Amino acid sequence: MPYSYPYPRPALAVDTVIFAFDGRMLKALLIERNNSPFKGYWALPGGFINMDEDLATAARRELAEETGVTGVFLEQLYTFGTPGRDPRGRTISVAYFALVRLAEVEAKAGDDAAAVHWFPVEELPKLAFDHGKVMPIALERLRSKMRYQPIAFGLLPLKFPLSQLQQLYETVLGITLDKRNFRKKVMALDILTPVKGQSTTGAHRPAQLYSFDSKKYERIKKRGLSFEL
Amino acid sequence: MPYSYPYPRPALAVDTVIFAFDGRMLKALLIERNNSPFKGYWALPGGFINMDEDLATAARRELAEETGVTGVFLEQLYTFGTPGRDPRGRTISVAYFALVRLAEVEAKAGDDAAAVHWFPVEELPKLAFDHGKVMPIALERLRSKMRYQPIAFGLLPLKFPLSQLQQLYETVLGITLDKRNFRKKVMALDILTPVKGQSTTGAHRPAQLYSFDSKKYERIKKRGLSFEL
DNA sequence: TTGACATAGTGTTAATAAAACACTATTAAT
DNA sequence: ATTAATAGTGTTTTATTAACACTATGTCAA
Known part of the structure; x- marks a missing residue:
């Protein structure tokens, strides 16, 4: 050429x-x-x-x-x-x-x-x-x-407890978040699906595992609704 | 080399x-x-x-x-x-x-x-x-x-009326803004200085001219406060 | 087997921020 | 003097965000 x-x-x-x-x-x-x-x-x-x-x-x-x-x-x-x-x-x-x-x-x-x-x-x-x-x-x-797009899930295992998601946000953003408010917000976004199996690490109550549901997210995006944490 | x-x-x-x-x-x-x-x-x-x-x-x-x-x-x-x-x-x-x-x-x-x-x-x-x-x-x-940094002023004359600033935001963002709410927000940011002289275009009440005050903005930024329109 | 420990999970209220809303003021032009 | 056109100004309602404490369930060790 x-x-x-x-x-x-x-x-x-x-x-x-x-x-x-x-x-x-x-x-x-x-x-x-x-x-x-x-x-x-x-x-x-x-x-x-x-x-x-x-x-x-x-x-x-x-x-x-x-x-x-x-x-x-x-x-x-x-x-x-x-x-x-x-x-x-x-x-x-x-x-x-x-x-x-x-x-x-x-x-x-x-x-x-x-x-x-x-x-x-x-x-x-x-x-x-x-x-x-x-x-x-x-x-x-x-x-x-991370605040307005669901990219954090690229850093987590495919199945994760909500506490790990919160820990990730707290660590990366350098802030502490209220557990109840955080879970409310995440669940309200409706982008997670609970999956079978629980995290069973340590001497305490096991946690429900979730996975990021990109189909749900795409549907939300098309409706013009926004991700925000 | x-x-x-x-x-x-x-x-x-x-x-x-x-x-x-x-x-x-x-x-x-x-x-x-x-x-x-x-x-x-x-x-x-x-x-x-x-x-x-x-x-x-x-x-x-x-x-x-x-x-x-x-x-x-x-x-x-x-x-x-x-x-x-x-x-x-x-x-x-x-x-x-x-x-x-x-x-x-x-x-x-x-x-x-x-x-x-x-x-x-x-x-x-x-x-x-x-x-x-x-x-x-x-x-x-x-x-x-434009939403979270005061860059819009780079598109305006050094002296401008608030209506022009609003017009700019409305045009670029493709939205309409409430005049009173917009002015309240802008003034609350405390990044504009009124300057002598009024815009005197057309058969109507002339408007106060303002200029963007980067010193004020820097002071605000240092205090960790944020610009947001 | 029981009690201690550690993390999971769950609603309500108060505080703050955003949105909705309409009239008076001032100038130039006729 | 009237009209036309934009400037300027507060209050109320609604939505969002922040603050806050207890019960549930598993493991492990005594």
């Missing part, structure tokens, strides 16, 4: 902030770089895009390579292009953020990674490149989006 | 959705393309980035070239990179959206533009490339952001 723009071009990468929730803390997956620059530093999983590959496809490919998960929530976050952000030369990075269920993930160190590790988002190490700027933007996006 | 990524690279462009408000309608600035591909089509103003130039800087440069305005609200919107979106070859475009005061703009056709024109956002022509996908995203961003 002939190309009518013969000037020098920046390199183009995708980097993904991968969030998961372990029941107590929000965590992010980082890789330890095996190569220069920033060898030994922790960084967001990512890499250069292929010439015939959509941006989101590249992000999903990286995500599958690093964590083995597919079909998860993935959304474009922001594009970073400040000159000098990559010492190898001008590189633009399109950042994505992803929500995964911890139980479904098998994080594995790839070619470029000496190690992979889940860090609590409140205790991140110093990051390579400008990745330290990406994380707060990703967190802010997660927080604001 | 040595470069360690010797593979083919996409070209990188910025395109900007420029919004303005004429007192009745929200409008967007488009250029008529003078060159192939899409010669004769209307398109978003934009162009390829320079190798030593920040993304936002590139967007501001294009904005200044096309409209003569500087120092306006400009925000990154979304990055488009689907293979095939530019028939000349793989091109990634970082889209921005900008808010300008119509009175300060002198739109001028640049090198690549046969013409420049303000279109009402509800009556856009068929656009070049995938620019038809950009506009609804820009509109949605404007609408949602």
Whole structure:
């Protein structure tokens, strides 16, 4: 294919902030770089895009390579292009953020990674490149989006007790919620289906398990009604 | 500078959705393309980035070239990179959206533009490339952001009557607002300063003019109080 | 087997915020 | 002096959100 723009071009990468929730803390997956620059530093999983590959496809490919998960929530976050952000030369990075269920993930160190590790988002190490700027933007996006879209379920097991949903909202938003008010609101949304089986962990009354019902949610959305927690 | 990524690279462009408000309608600035591909089509103003130039800087440069305005609200919107979106070859475009005061703009056709024109956002022509996908995203961003951040003032003259502010909200959000409730809310926010002089247009009672007071707004923000209209 | 412990589950009231609603005031034009 | 056109101003009703405490049910250990 002939190309009518013969000037020098920046390199183009995708980097993904991968969030998961372990029941107590929000965590992010980082890789330890095996190569220069920033060898030994922790960084967001990512890499250069292929010439015939959509941006989101590249992000999903990286995500599958690093964590083995597919079909998860993935959304474009922001594009970073400040000159000098990559010492190898001008590189633009399109950042994505992803929500995964911890139980479904098998994080594995790839070619470029000496190690992979889940860090609590409140205790991140110093990051390579400008990745330290990406994380707060990703967190802010997660927080604001959780309030009016049902994305939090991408962080929970397919079946979960309401207490876990509340714990997730409290942890991510950094607030405490009244149990009764929270349950009232959630149930009023009518987007959960009770499922057979109870959570039976610990010496106490077991809890009803629920699953997010995307059909119900779509019906609500079409009626113009809104999710809001 | 040595470069360690010797593979083919996409070209990188910025395109900007420029919004303005004429007192009745929200409008967007488009250029008529003078060159192939899409010669004769209307398109978003934009162009390829320079190798030593920040993304936002590139967007501001294009904005200044096309409209003569500087120092306006400009925000990154979304990055488009689907293979095939530019028939000349793989091109990634970082889209921005900008808010300008119509009175300060002198739109001028640049090198690549046969013409420049303000279109009402509800009556856009068929656009070049995938620019038809950009506009609804820009509109949605404007609408949602207007609700909780004081960006609307970037579309109004520095001095304006409250009726114009209300008209702007009604037009952009596609709703009608109660005059008394609207004024109560705006005044309660305490982010406007009345200025000397009245709007004296037409055979009717003149209106008090106000200006947005960013100092007041910053003080409010620091106190954790929120803008919401 | 019984009691202690830990989490699940459940309604009502008070406080706050949002929505509905109509008239008087002031200017320019005729 | 009258008309036309927009500016400006409070109160009541309704809806939403926040505050609040006890009973239920299971496991585990004595």
